Amino acid sequence: MNGIEEIVREQARAAKEASRRLSVASSAVKDAALRAMADALEKNTAAVLAVNVEDMKAAEEKGTSRAMLDRLMLDEKRIRSMADGLRQTAMLPDPIGEGEMETIRPNGLEIRRVKVPIGVIGIIYEARPNVTADAAALCLKSGNAVILRGGSEALRSNRVISKILAEAAENAGIPKGALQFIDSTSRDAVGVMMNCTGLLDVIIPRGGAGLIRRVVKESAVPVIETGAGICHTYVDAGADLDMALSIAVNAKTSRPAVCNAMETLLLHEGVAKEFLPKLAAAMREKDVELRGDRTARTIVPDMAEASEEDWATEYDDLILSVKVVKNLEEAISHINCYNTGHSETIVTSDLSRAHRFQREVDAAAVYVNASTRFTDGFEFGFGAEIGISTQKLHARGPMGLNELTSTKYLIFGEGQIRA
Amino acid sequence: MNGIEEIVREQARAAKEASRRLSVASSAVKDAALRAMADALEKNTAAVLAVNVEDMKAAEEKGTSRAMLDRLMLDEKRIRSMADGLRQTAMLPDPIGEGEMETIRPNGLEIRRVKVPIGVIGIIYEARPNVTADAAALCLKSGNAVILRGGSEALRSNRVISKILAEAAENAGIPKGALQFIDSTSRDAVGVMMNCTGLLDVIIPRGGAGLIRRVVKESAVPVIETGAGICHTYVDAGADLDMALSIAVNAKTSRPAVCNAMETLLLHEGVAKEFLPKLAAAMREKDVELRGDRTARTIVPDMAEASEEDWATEYDDLILSVKVVKNLEEAISHINCYNTGHSETIVTSDLSRAHRFQREVDAAAVYVNASTRFTDGFEFGFGAEIGISTQKLHARGPMGLNELTSTKYLIFGEGQIRA
Numbered sequence: 001m002n003g004i005e006e007i008v009r010e011q012a013r014a015a016k017e018a019s020r021r022l023s024v025a026s027s028a029v030k031d032a033a034l035r036a037m038a039d040a041l042e043k044n045t046a047a048v049l050a051v052n053v054e055d056m057k058a059a060e061e062k063g064t065s066r067a068m069l070d071r072l073m074l075d076e077k078r079i080r081s082m083a084d085g086l087r088q089t090a091m092l093p094d095p096i097g098e099g100e101m102e103t104i105r106p107n108g109l110e111i112r113r114v115k116v117p118i119g120v121i122g123i124i125y126e127a128r129p130n131v132t133a134d135a136a137a138l139c140l141k142s143g144n145a146v147i148l149r150g151g152s153e154a155l156r157s158n159r160v161i162s163k164i165l166a167e168a169a170e171n172a173g174i175p176k177g178a179l180q181f182i183d184s185t186s187r188d189a190v191g192v193m194m195n196c197t198g199l200l201d202v203i204i205p206r207g208g209a210g211l212i213r214r215v216v217k218e219s220a221v222p223v224i225e226t227g228a229g230i231c232h233t234y235v236d237a238g239a240d241l242d243m244a245l246s247i248a249v250n251a252k253t254s255r256p257a258v259c260n261a262m263e264t265l266l267l268h269e270g271v272a273k274e275f276l277p278k279l280a281a282a283m284r285e286k287d288v289e290l291r292g293d294r295t296a297r298t299i300v301p302d303m304a305e306a307s308e309e310d311w312a313t314e315y316d317d318l319i320l321s322v323k324v325v326k327n328l329e330e331a332i333s334h335i336n337c338y339n340t341g342h343s344e345t346i347v348t349s350d351l352s353r354a355h356r357f358q359r360e361v362d363a364a365a366v367y368v369n370a371s372t373r374f375t376d377g378f379e380f381g382f383g384a385e386i387g388i389s390t391q392k393l394h395a396r397g398p399m400g401l402n403e404l405t406s407t408k409y410l411i412f413g414e415g416q417i418r419a
Numbered sequence: 420m421n422g423i424e425e426i427v428r429e430q431a432r433a434a435k436e437a438s439r440r441l442s443v444a445s446s447a448v449k450d451a452a453l454r455a456m457a458d459a460l461e462k463n464t465a466a467v468l469a470v471n472v473e474d475m476k477a478a479e480e481k482g483t484s485r486a487m488l489d490r491l492m493l494d495e496k497r498i499r500s501m502a503d504g505l506r507q508t509a510m511l512p513d514p515i516g517e518g519e520m521e522t523i524r525p526n527g528l529e530i531r532r533v534k535v536p537i538g539v540i541g542i543i544y545e546a547r548p549n550v551t552a553d554a555a556a557l558c559l560k561s562g563n564a565v566i567l568r569g570g571s572e573a574l575r576s577n578r579v580i581s582k583i584l585a586e587a588a589e590n591a592g593i594p595k596g597a598l599q600f601i602d603s604t605s606r607d608a609v610g611v612m613m614n615c616t617g618l619l620d621v622i623i624p625r626g627g628a629g630l631i632r633r634v635v636k637e638s639a640v641p642v643i644e645t646g647a648g649i650c651h652t653y654v655d656a657g658a659d660l661d662m663a664l665s666i667a668v669n670a671k672t673s674r675p676a677v678c679n680a681m682e683t684l685l686l687h688e689g690v691a692k693e694f695l696p697k698l699a700a701a702m703r704e705k706d707v708e709l710r711g712d713r714t715a716r717t718i719v720p721d722m723a724e725a726s727e728e729d730w731a732t733e734y735d736d737l738i739l740s741v742k743v744v745k746n747l748e749e750a751i752s753h754i755n756c757y758n759t760g761h762s763e764t765i766v767t768s769d770l771s772r773a774h775r776f777q778r779e780v781d782a783a784a785v786y787v788n789a790s791t792r793f794t795d796g797f798e799f800g801f802g803a804e805i806g807i808s809t810q811k812l813h814a815r816g817p818m819g820l821n822e823l824t825s826t827k828y829l830i831f832g833e834g835q836i837r838a
Contacts, residue, residue, distance in 0.1 A: 024779060103799075103800055109793060109798075111799060111800075119781070197636075201810075201811050216639055217616075220635055223641070247836060250837060254836070254837055336439060354831075358829045359443050360442075364828060366828070367832060368830070368831050368832065370528055370831075370833075370834070370835040371835065371836045371837055374528060374835065375828075379837070380530060391620075391641060392620050393621055393641045393643070393812060393813040393825070397826070406815055407815050408783065408784075408815065409785070409799075409816050410777045411784060411785070411786045411793070412773075412786075413787065413788045413789025414788055415659070415662040416789040416790065417665055417666060417668075417669035417789075418792035418798070419673075
């Protein structure tokens with residue numbers, strides 16, 4: 001532990017030091033650096049692909065799943081897309097310095113609150129090497145130093161990508177040390193990061209439930225929890241059932257492995273008989289396995305029985321649990337009991353029930369007559385996304401550049417003292 | 420542990436359940452409840468004073484310090500002031516429901532972000548029984564359920580005050596369970612609270628450095644760190660020295676035990692010879708012990724020598740460390756090295772140095788030509804304060820009602836699905 005502890009702490013100290021200077025860097029310098037990083041990445045495509053082949057080979061030998069291998073794999077197109085992401089980030093408005101409030105107090109003190117960088121952001125992520133570029137871009141643009149800790153499968157790829165990006169950034173005037181990569185697969189490295197209070201200002205874990213639970217439980221550095229998504233669609237009595245079917249199929253099948261996909265469909269008993277057979281047919285066509293409660297199975301007998309565990313499971317797969325409820329109250333109670341605070345939707349024609357659903361459901365994004373799949377920084381118009389917060393502090397829902405800022409009060413006086 | 424664990428978790432579950440209904444309570448109901456709580460507290464003054472006498476007696480027998488006894492003591496005036504605080508909170512604007520942004524996306528989705536309550540807030544505090552009423556008022560007004568965990572010295576007083584407040588709130592229509600008091604002095608109770616993820620949404624510790632360190636380190640529930648204050652005053656070359664003296668004396672002596680009081684004075688070498696003797700005389704008149712660096716002691720020889728530890732100490736007492744610096748850069752470096760991210764001030768006549776100080780000093784509140792003592796929710800015009808955040812996530816600086824809210828995205832569609 002001692003070796004890795006000293007290395008990580010030294011990186012965190014260097015990042016803190018760099019973050020001081022980066023926090024007052026101009027937008028022009030930051031944007032030029034992002035464009036230089038994009039150019040450097042494209043110029044070094046061959047070098048990145050060469051080490052990615054090694055990562056892929058090692059992963060294959062370990063018997064890594066096909067889905068995981070696809071996430072790990074880079075090609076020219078994916079590298080170009082990483083570079084484009086860097087250039088697009090350069091074009092977004094710089095949030096730093098934006099005024100949030102201003103007041104002149106009766107005693108003459110002028111108080112302003114403005115956006116400032118958070119400082120040093122730790123990102124702990126798994127598999128996809130493109131996160132290395134995406135996260136670096138968003139952190140630098142918002143004036144933050146960043147410490148990246150990727151998954152072991154992608155170590156070689158991440159090492160080379162982060163080196164290319166850090167060198168290009170430094171040559172373009174970004175303080176040395178602002179972009180750090182932890183070149184170790186040791187779990188201890190994560191432990192050290194979580195104890196770097198005073199050096200790291202926040203840790204954002206991006207990955208599976210196990211990683212997120214560990215960081216939330218153990219970290220002394222503040223954490224923004226992201227990504228867990230048990231999302232529901234509730235089909236109300238009197239809903240447009242064609243719309244309901246279209247939304248349900250989209251929410252479940254357009255990309256089943258992501259956090260804003262539907263896991264449970266709730267159905268008002270008044271429309272169950274008409275809707276369930278249509279739903280079952282449509283889902284079967286998409287190879288979705290259905291698991292229903294007792295009432296649902298009396299209508300569509302050939303579905304498996306849903307257990308208590310099903311309501312609490314994020315399948316991230318082509319499986320859907322279905323429950324028939326008596327009314328809106330029961331739907332809301334079920335959601336507030338089992339959801340993860342991510343995204344929920346009601347399909348309804350009744351305005352007052354739509355409003356009640358939005359008021360009483362406790363989640364980051366509560367929809368009326370739309371698919372939960374829209375919960376995403378790009379779809380919300382933020383132009384970027386570092387993750388989707390499922391906690392209530394600091395940021396809730398998709399996090400873009402604004403969510404990577406803190407604030408500072410700037411106060412001008414002329415000698416005021418307090419009575 | 421088992422007994423207390425079950426009790427605290429059951430309280431947390433009840434608070435969570437109540438928070439669902441409280442989150443949609445109208446401002447009228449919440450404000451009426453706050454006024455009823457104030458009336459009930461005044462009506463039961465005798466009962467509160469009777470148990471406070473017992474707390475005081477027990478504390479005296481334990482040899483508790485005079486300062487601590489003063490914080491613990493209640494009298495008719497202090498109870499009236501608690502009741503007035505409840506009534507004033509009722510008169511503040513309700514933050515819940517306030518719109519923060521609104522956009523209609525190209526696909527027609529209408530996205531709004533509005534303020535919602537956080538949910539269940541845990542407050543862990545020491546000594547002063549008035550926090551029981553203040554914290555309950557701010558949490559209820561912002562639609563949050565609250566779990567209060569006071570210090571052992573004030574157990575009897577807090578128990579009776581919280582019972583009076585909870586009953587009055589419930590009779591006025593606030594959901595039962597929204598105001599919980601942990602009736603135990605066991606340290607284990609704090610441990611259980613810190614592990615109530617999914618039930619508690621945030622813990623705010625208010626107390627000494629030891630308590631705050633423990634909660635930051637051990638809590639799995641998100642924490643807002645408050646109250647540590649190593650605050651600096653930097654007197655620049657060419658500053659108005661009368662103003663500098665007035666600000667320094669105010670920042671150090673107007674209330675030395677609070678977090679926004681000055682602990683270290685930094686002095687440009689160009690004004691040290693003229694300013695230091697005046698400072699020493701003024702501080703001595705207020706019984707302030709001075710501890711200086713080498714240069715300071717060559718000018719005012721009869722001050723103790725400041726050690727490295729002094730720069731990193733929050734005295735909360737009539738002690739001031741003094742350091743002579745070469746220039747603004749050295750002052751900023753010293754502050755960014757030793758401060759706790761609370762409040763810092765420069766006394767200067769030079770506009771560009773004032774701006775540079777505000778830009779580069781990393782703290783919640785950065786002043787020009789005013790005392791750091793103004794960092795306070797009431798002085799900032801928030802009408803209330805639950806604490807002063809010294810971290811960068813969620814809230815930074817004084818926290819009023821707005822800082823006790825989270826957000827929710829409300830999205831209206833007409834059948835949109837994602838491509």
